[in-house]
Amino acid sequence: MTDARTTLTPRPDSRIRLHDLATRPDRDEWIVGRFETRQFVALPRAGATALEYLRAGHTIEQAAGRLAEAEGREFDVLSFVAALMELEFVAEVDGRPVPCVPPRPATFAWIRPEHVRFALSPVFPVLFACLMVAAIATLAVRPDLLPSFHNLLWSPAGSVVLALSVTAGWSLVLVHELAHFVVARATGVHARIRLGTRLQFLVAETDISGIELAPRRHRLTAYLAGMSTNFSVAAVAVVFAAATAQATTPHRILAALAVIALLPLPFQFMVFMRTDIYFVLQDLTACRDLYGDGIAYARYFGNRLRYIIFRRSDTSEDPSLRLPSHERRAVRVYSVVLVLGTALCLAAMVTFTLPADLTLIYRAIDRLGPSHPVATNLDSVVVLLILGTLHAVWAVTWWRRHRARRP
Structure with missing residues (x-):
């Protein structure tokens, strides 16, 4: 797909056709996305305006000129179009279809x-x-x-x-x-x-x-x-x-x-x-990615604590400083909830859930065999099947999801 796409490198005089994109204003930005691929981004006002010029049939160079007149400064619309192609928002470049992964x-x-x-x-x-x-x-x-x-x-x-x-x-x-x-x-x-x-x-x-x-x-x-x-x-x-x-x-x-x-x-x-x-x-809270930003800030804060305690070098920057002020406060509070909640949840699993499951499994195995009535054996088999199936499905689902995230 990458090789095919390089043959469609847009030029300043190129015209593009966009896929069917949905948009919605949100504060000072616009949410833009394509339902078929479930790909959505937040664009500044200038980006949304550039989309409108491109959608109207202007060349990339013409869209850049109109945008410069409207905003009073220059914009790299050519790079913007390249980013749109990576998002698979572009259907055609100069009448040639842009290859993309089937949704x-x-x-x-x-x-x-x-x-x-x-x-x-x-x-x-x-x-x-x-x-x-x-x-x-x-x-x-x-x-x-x-x-x-x-x-x-x-x-x-x-x-x-x-x-x-x-x-x-x-x-x-x-x-x-x-x-x-x-x-x-x-x-x-x-x-x-x-x-x-x-x-x-x-x-x-x-x-x-x-x-x-x-x-x-x-x-x-x-x-x-x-x-x-x-x-x-x-x-x-x-x-x-x-x-x-x-x-x-x-x-x-x-x-x-x-x-x-x-x-x-x-x-x-x-x-x-x-x-x-x-x-x-x-x-x-009007946050774009509360979970992702919360993890990033928690890691930064952990690195800072490690520096304070062990005096190790720390060159990382606070990732929340790149966020708007209303998001910054929410992300920092959420990062505390994220760390404490995860720790308590895992502690509850080790303290309560896992011992309870192991006890049920042990009792079920202990009540199996010819020395026990048929009803007791059947009851134990059902318990083992239910618990075994649930844990097996969890393990397979976890493995598939995490394997898919690997580069």
Whole structure:
């Protein structure tokens, strides 16, 4: 691809044709991107103006001249076009197609924005509020229905408890991600759902790159759609549990379902792992890359501490100084949350999660064999299959994602 592209080196008298690019003003900059490739950048006003001149059919030299007249200074539009080609924003140079990597297909590409435009209706927040009011009123009358971890242990058979938790939990994960997907697709974003890892967690995630081009209400709706779905499922489960007789299997399953729906929500507030609330926070603070800039500042600060403690040379510069003042403050605060949150999360894994999993595995293996009843053996096999599968999928997903990041 690189060799083919060198034959299309633009000249000052070249005319280019751009791919279909979407744009949106944002403070003093413009967000510009291509939905098909999920490639988006922030351009200064002059860059957005240059795009308009090029899109209108002017040569690179003509666009540079018009831009100089409008802005009162010279701009290297030729280098700007070369950068656009690297971003795969340029379709043709002097009528010759620019080769590019075929974009990855979107999930459920057959679903068009007009098919799911209803997801942006203001009716949904009203329905959500009604559900919340109904659930709160039910809990006020029936406080015994307040979700508790005891509800998860609705059966004495560990395999049955695990089977419901895994089946219902991952079904809700899919519904959660579909909520993000539907809202993003309604705005025109080519979203993709995939498996990923966040520290020790195996997660499903929806890439909604391009939502930055939507109005703020639509952006926040896309970020919060998943959590709203979890709250809605929990509310429905509580209301229906109130209508069933206590101590019955349906009642216990509904009570467990309410807890299963609520369990992922605290995870969403772990903003050091780029969760749903992280994207809300990034949007509200008007930061371009809160996570990436936070990591860069944390590394710089770590180098400074190493210099102070060990008196080693440190020539690194504060990366946050290149950011606007409002981003600089947010990034520095976030870097503290990033470091502390990651450390606490890994400590919790070593202290609680890993010992609990190892204990379950040990007990399951210990209860295998001809000296135990068939039901006990079956229960142990199910436990080993569920835990083994989850850990194996996490390991494979982690390896694939990190291998893809290698140069």
